[in-house]
Amino acid sequence: MDPRALGRLQWRCRRGLLENDLFVERFFARHGSALTQRQALALEALMALADNDLLDLFLRRTEPSDELDRPDVHALLALIRAPLPSPVSLPTNETP
Numbered sequence: 081m082d083p084r085a086l087g088r089l090q091w092r093c094r095r096g097l098l099e100n101d102l103f104v105e106r107f108f109a110r111h112g113s114a115l116t117q118r119q120a121l122a123l124e125a126l127m128a129l130a131d132n133d134l135l136d137l138f139l140r141r142t143e144p145s146d147e148l149d150r151p152d153v154h155a156l157l158a159l160i161r162a163p164l165p166s167p168v169s170l171p172t173n174e175t176p
Contacts, residue, residue, distance in 0.1 A: 081115050125153060138160060
């Protein structure tokens with residue numbers, strides 16, 4: 081996606097619930113530079129939902145149904161729901 085279209089999509093994804101915004105911001109930070117048109121369309125479909133319904137999908141309380149029950153939406157939700165990587169623990173030279 082070109083930067084202007086990506087910026088418009090990010091603006092469109094702003095939500096009323098902070099929790100939704102956190103999921104969406106993390107998604108854009110991880111995948112925004114490589115976002116495909118298909119993913120953008122799936123994201124726009126999700127943004128048509130009410131905030132609480134969207135949060136239920138993000139938190140896996142529900143799964144997509146009806147017109148949202150399609151492979152591109154499921155794939156996008158998998159990216160959005162992916163946990164942050166665990167911090168790496170470096171060994172120390174301390175003795176117990």
